[in-house]
Amino acid sequence: MSNNIRIVPIGGVRENGKNMYSVEVDDKIFILDCGLKYPENEMLGIDVVIPDWTYLKENADRVVGxxxxxxxADAIGALPYFLDDFQVPVFGSDLTIALAKLGVKDKSTDDFHVVDQKTEIDFDNVTVSFFKTTHTITESLGIVLKTDSGDIVYTGDFKFDQTALPGYQTDLARLAEIGSEGVLALLSDSAGAENFGQSEREKTIAEYIVETFRYSTNRIVVASVASNILRIQQVLDAAAEVDRKVVLSGHDLEKIVKTAMALGKIKLPDEKILINIEEADQLEDNQVVILETGKMGEPIKSLQKMASGDDKDVKLGSNDLVFITTTPSTAMETTVQKTRDMIYRAGAEVKSISDDLQPSGHASQNDLQLMLNFMKPKYFVPIQGEYRLLSQHAKLAEEVGIDADNIFITSKGDVLDYNGQEMHLGDSVEVGDTMIDGIGVGDIGNIVLRDRRVLAEDGIFVVVVTIDRRKKKIVAQPKITSRGFVFVKTNRELMNQSAKLVEETVQDNLDNKEFDWGHLKQDVRDKLNRFLFEQTKRHPVILPVIMEVNQHARKINKKKPKQQDKEKQVDSE
Structure with a gap:
């Protein structure tokens, strides 16, 4: 008996992060990951971006978990927001669930379930199971949805590393077993699709970190992502080997490390290795490592604060080595280079692990093809990456024998339909981005972002005019304020001409029998916009403020003061 299957990427395709995939089998919807992504530079003021799950809300009664x-964060970061809208169970490994709970600790739900590679969950026509993968965080799992039509396999983030430590090792036998059962569709990580050769072994990376620590006489500031548990363990081990103490800098890092330690996923090589910043100030520079992650686990902006002297605890100087152990995404490369420049100007040195090695938690081209050969899928859907990465992964799949017609490079909201005979690209559902700004969820849209960009690029131009509509005249001459547009003192003539244009426009509208407030403001905007662009080739945000004098002024009481009041006035004199 065959199943009706629909695969819908809610996020995670043609972008970095925000992984979320809906797999519908008959009347049930299974959600694979629930992640966020950090905003790109043009998303001014936005904290994070999460998937738009409007489609799922319309089918909330069918979501099983x-x-x-x-x-x-790219797998669990959106979960706190998701659980505001859905009361469904959440499944993950021990550490994954513990970290997920950190984000949803103030929520009412407690429907969390710990699973491992031996777990099987039956949902009538679907059995969900898991397999161990290698990533930069322990207990990483892939997911298998077993249906009558074949298995749907989601790899999550993975790579192959024969030197991986226990807790990080891939179960190769299990991969072979899944492939032999018959994989209908494989959804596979594409983030490393441009990396040639073999992914860097973590053993090599650990040795590199020890070598860096041993031959540096400076205080070392290590920049890492907070949730990269493996890298944190390597830093702790290296510090212990060269007799250095470690300061954990960053609230996110402390929470994650304490959670991982409580579960035995991070082991301190020395019980006294962790110290606070006050204790570090009492030690020699060559005895200290500061492990920095920054807000939301992203270390680069924190390094900028240290370099500019704005960090209250750590200020970079000539006795410091900044050791960047995170691999920035393509979108962050410019920011990273600016940060390096700031660090050098502060007098410190910079060393990046990516200068000499290619550290990555994602599969290289060889690894990707090895996974494809393990799974032998009938249909292949590259996910998790920008379009060029998905396209490269598709080419790799063709090289190992997968028919090009059975490979789907999708966009968010595309629907892959399987009717029991074949899979094809069907209708799409409307899926966008939901932007988080402060406590606001989804209240910032493209129009607001456009206005923020205009304000950032061309500034604001405010015009204030007071009119008497009854007498059809301007009571107070236009007053103009500019911020971020031009320097007023050196552009007096431009301001005077603008004021004159506004005065003429307002008077024309007052003289018109069909006076309309909306038309008046729009007329001022349009004419000022054209004039200012002709003069400056810029488009500032124009805000006309039109005030009207009170037409029914209160009559003034001109009665003479009483005799008693006069006497009081004399006495007071």
């Missing part, structure tokens, strides 16, 4: 692959 959320299945998580690992504890990074």
């Amino acid at each position: 959320v299945f998580l692959t690992h504890g990074h």
Whole structure:
């Protein structure tokens, strides 16, 4: 008996992060990961971006649960917002669930379930199981949805590393077993699709960190992502080996490390290795490592604050080595280079692990093809990456024998339909981005972002005019205020001409028998916009403020003061 299957990427395709995939089998919807992404530079003021799950809300009664692959923000970061809208169980490994609970600790739901590679969950026509993968965080899992039509496999983030430590090792036998059962569709991580050769072994990376620590006489500031548990363990081990103490800098880092330590996923090589910043100030520079992650686990902006002297605890100087152990995404490369420049200007040195090695938690081209050969899928859907990465992964799949017609490079909201005979691209559902700004969820849209960009690029131009509509005249001459547009003192003539244009426009509207407030303001905007662009080739945000004098002024009481009041006035004199 075959199933009706629909696969819908809610996020995670043609972008970095925000992984979320809906797999519908008959009347049930299974959610694979629930992640966020950090905003790109043009998203001014936005904290994070999460998927738009409007389509899922319309089918909320069919959602049976959320299945998580690992504890990074791109897989679990949107969960607190998701659980505001859905009361469904959440499944993940021990550490993944513990980290997920950190984000949803103020929520009412407690429907969390710990699973491992031996767990099987039956949902009538679907059995969900898991397999161990290698990533930069322990207990990373892939997910298998077993249906009558074949298995649907979601790899999550993965790579192959034969030197991986226990807790990080891939179960190769299990991969072979899944492939032999018959994989209908494989959804596979594409983030490393441009990396040639083999992914860097973590053993090599650990040795590199020890070597860096051993031969540096400076205080070392290590920049890492908070949820990269493996890298944190390597830093702690390296510090212990060269007799250095470690300061944990960053609230996110402390929470994650304490959670991982409580579960035995991070082991301190020395019980006294962790110290606070006050204790570090009493030690020699060559005895200290400061492990920095920054807000929301992203270390780069924190390094900028240290370099500019704005960090209250750590200020970079000539006795410091900044050791960047995170691999920035393509969108962050410019920011990282600016940060390096700021660090050098502060007098410190910079060393990045990516200068000499290619550290990555994602599969290289060889690894991707090895996974494809393990799974032998009938249909292949590259996910998790920008379009060029998805396209490269598709080419790799063709090289190992997968028919090009059975490979789907999708966009968010595309629907892959399987009717029991074949899979094809069907209708799409409307899916966008939901932007988080402060406590606001989804209240910032493209129009607001456009206005923010205009304000940032061309500034604001405010015009204030007072009119008497009854007498059809301007009571107070236009007053103009400019911020971020031009320097007023050196552009007096431009301001005077603008004021004159506004005065003429307002008077024309007052003289018109069909006077309309909306038309008046729009007329001022349009004419000022054209004039200012002709003069400056810029488009500032124009805000006309039109005030009207009170037409029914209160009559003044001109009665003479009483005799008693006069006497009081004399006495007071």
